[in-house]
Amino acid sequence: MIATVVLASLSEGARLLRDNFWDYTVTGATIGAIYSLVALGYTLVYGVLRLINFAHSEIFMIGTFGALYATQWLGFDPGDPKKTGIALIGVLLFCLVIAMAVSGASAVVLERIAYRPLRRRGSTRLAALISAIGASFAISEAFALWRGRNFEQFPRLFDKTHTVFTLFGYDVRADQVLIILSALFMMVALDQFVRRTRLGRGVRAVAQNSETAQLMGVNIDRVIVLTFLLGGLMAGGAALLDMVFLEQTRYNIGFILGVKAFTAAVLGGIGNLRGALLGGFVLGLVENYGSALFGTQWKDVISFTLLVAVLMFRPTGLLGESLGKARA
Amino acid sequence: MKKWFRLLVPIAAVALLAAACGDDDDDVATTDETAAPAAAGVVCADPLTIAFFGAQTGDAANLGLNESRGAELAINEFNAANPACQIGYKAFDSQGNPDNAPALAQQAVDEAAIVAIVGPAFSGESRTANPIFEAAGLPIVTPSASAPDLSTLGWTIFHRLIANDDSQGPAIAAHIAGELAAAKVAVIDDNSEYGLSLAEIVAGELEAAGVEVTVTDHVDPASQDFSATVTKVKDAGVDVVMYGGYYAEAGRLRKQLVDGGVTAGFISGDGSLDPGFIEAAGAEAAEGAILTAAAFFSPDGYTGGADFGAKFLADSGSAPGLYSAEGYDGANLILAAITAGNTTREAINTFLSTASFQGITKTFKFLPNGELDGPAAIYATVVEGGVLVGAGQIGG
Known part of the structure; x- marks a missing residue:
């Protein structure tokens, strides 16, 4: 009896997924792109320091407020006429720069306050982990006291529901195109930066073996600051894209997203930049397909079952290799 | 050492309680002493206070404030119209938390001037506070506690101004x-x-x-x-x-x-x-x-209270919200009991349980279990x- 009901709902889910496959794919890829960008921050810091920066979700949250403030400086209110053309690009770029600057700067400050003093005293990684969790709570509660606990609305900057093109019958929206393309662009840029530049070589050297890198004359403190800065910049970019997509923020907005992005980083292989990219998209898509098949309330169950299954067969994640092993 | 510690706990608890009482005293609305001698209106000899019980701060503060501001408006209007009977107002801030409610309820019960309560606002705090009100015979009218089973617990002091869930x-x-x-x-x-x-x-x-x-x-x-x-x-x-x-x-x-x-x-x-x-x-x-x-929310469309929104704004500095009109009606219901000459908790409770009262949201007439008589609106x-x-x- 129960089996029949489960089968009936599963076959209904399968029909739902088949009929709306591209719908689920595009919306899943959109949120997946944001997961990927945030996952890069976890993966970078882990690659260099072997530390899970649990306060990274708060760096993202600060970025959303940066983007919100940027629109307010420009005099936007929810309900204002939408922008088009050059003006729109200008507004988006301005918000992006502010969000990235705010997130990048707070990541650097966070490293100074929460991690460097511990590292200087040669503390254990466990102490740094506790410090990360403490910093996460402190930042989030500080924002709750400052901004209140209610959502604040991000203004609609442009007519984002306008259809850009149709993918097998699904009308792809302007914001979805913007989010997926800009996220991909930022990730490629970061990947190339780490692979091709002198500073990036320093990051890879420290990731591979920090003591040897130090002996070779790499300034380890500077590399660590750079790592946090890069992660912060990506989180800032993700913050603006998230605001364009979902249009509201508050003190704890980073929490769930942070958990998802961390999952994406582990799924793809933590410490691996391309793994974070892959993990984010896979997680976004699996969440959506799973919601279609089993119902939205099973979304997280499905994602984490997938994570456990992947780690059982590939303990280092889908792509596995670490940041240091990437070739120059 | 251990004995010392045992002593310390009740002392600290009493000190905390005293501090909490001290805070609440500030909330008592000062009555207008310079009022002109009574020309007309209600005359009452003893000091009477109507209390509000519910969240004033915390995450759920908005709903509580919606109600308490309505109750305050009713009391202010009554005091302006009846110089010879000045009703006090006091708010007990439960923060909507059932754990805070019993101690606050006991405070309200112990204050002899408090003759009736508007509240408790939420169902959770009602469960912990109402038994204390019941034991003391202190009547309550709740504008928003909507859990269906509250009226089945045998409370004679319970009156609910809205239909339940x-x-x-x-x-x-x-x-x-x-x-x-x-x-x-x-x-x-x-x-x-x-x-x-x-x-x-x-x-x-x-x-x-x-x-x-x-x-x-x-x-x-x-x-x-x-x-x-x-x-x-x-x-x-x-x-x-x-x-x-x-x-x-x-x-x-x-x-x-x-x-x-x-x-x-x-x-x-x-x-x-x-x-x-x-x-x-x-x-x-x-x-x-x-x-x-179940609450009637219509800033400008209340029966016999078309100017409720404007009066509310002028009195409290904010627009009325959900349950504001019920808070106002609840306080007015108690004031109607006082106007009819009932000045003790017991007499007011009898009045509430038997009389019929026309408010701005609806006509209130209660069943013995405290639910509204008639179809649930x-x-x-x-x-x-x-x-x-x-x-x-x-x-x-």
Whole structure:
């Protein structure tokens, strides 16, 4: 009896997924792109320091407020006429720069306050982990006291529901195109930066073996600051894209997203930049397909079952290799 | 050492309690001493105080303040009209937390001048505070505690100004099947105790009325992105989306539905009846959404209280919200008892339990168990031009 009901709902889910496959794919890829960008921050810091920066979700949250403030400086209110053309690009770029600057700067400050003093005293990684969790709570509660606990609305900057093109019958929206393309662009840029530049070589050297890198004359403190800065910049970019997509923020907005992005980083292989990219998209898509098949309330169950299954067969994640092993 | 510690705990507790009492004393509204000698109106010899019991601070403060401001307005109006009978006002801030309620209830009981309570505002705190009020015979009128079983616990001091939760689901379902004439409906909830049970009642009633519930889904309120649910709703091509849950998620869901191209109507319960719904959805997407409640929320459309909104704004500095009119009616009900010459807790309770009183939201006449006599009224509010507009009674 129960089996029949489960089968009936599963076959209904399968029909739902088949009929709306591209719908689920595009919306899943959109949120997946944001997961990927945030996952890069976890993966970078882990690659260099072997530390899970649990306060990274708060760096993202600060970025959303940066983007919100940027629109307010420009005099936007929810309900204002939408922008088009050059003006729109200008507004988006301005918000992006502010969000990235705010997130990048707070990541650097966070490293100074929460991690460097511990590292200087040669503390254990466990102490740094506790410090990360403490910093996460402190930042989030500080924002709750400052901004209140209610959502604040991000203004609609442009007519984002306008259809850009149709993918097998699904009308792809302007914001979805913007989010997926800009996220991909930022990730490629970061990947190339780490692979091709002198500073990036320093990051890879420290990731591979920090003591040897130090002996070779790499300034380890500077590399660590750079790592946090890069992660912060990506989180800032993700913050603006998230605001364009979902249009509201508050003190704890980073929490769930942070958990998802961390999952994406582990799924793809933590410490691996391309793994974070892959993990984010896979997680976004699996969440959506799973919601279609089993119902939205099973979304997280499905994602984490997938994570456990992947780690059982590939303990280092889908792509596995670490940041240091990437070739120059 | 251990003995010392044992002594210290009760001392600290007493000190804390004293500090808490001290704080509350500041909340007593000072009565106007310079009032002109009584020309007319009610005369009362003893000092009388009406207290409000509910959240004034904390996460749930908005609902509590909506009510207490209504009660304060009623008392201020009474005091202005009756110089020879000045009623005091005092607020007991429970923060909506059932754990805070017993100690505060005991304080209220111990204060002899307090003759009646407007509140407790929530069902949870009612469960812990009302037994104490019952033992002391201190009458209460609650504008918003809506758990159905509260009236089955044998409290003689309990009076509820609104219909309980059992009435809302059937009224929403009847509205969807009747006035909205929907053939296919999506029923979505936030998996919370309140949201899920409301959604289940609505879905059951709809099926019974022959309306097809083609989509049921449970969203995670902590998640920002509802796109999977939007796709599901779009796929089913429903006429109406019913949501059981609170305003922040309701607004976000409504916005994402509209952005995703869903043109179906939207109806939700009292958890969503807040201006925050419009803020979250954006005025454009919120337009036309129907929000129901057992409380009558209509800033400019109260019977015999058309200027309630303006008076409320002038008195408290903010616009009336959900349950403000019930808070006002509740205080006026107690004041009517005082006007009729009842100045003890017992006499006021007898008056409340037997008399019939015309308020600005409805006529109040109570059954022995404290529920309203007559059909349970559920009211609709519609979003029009970015504001909440009362749309009359839909159930009862």
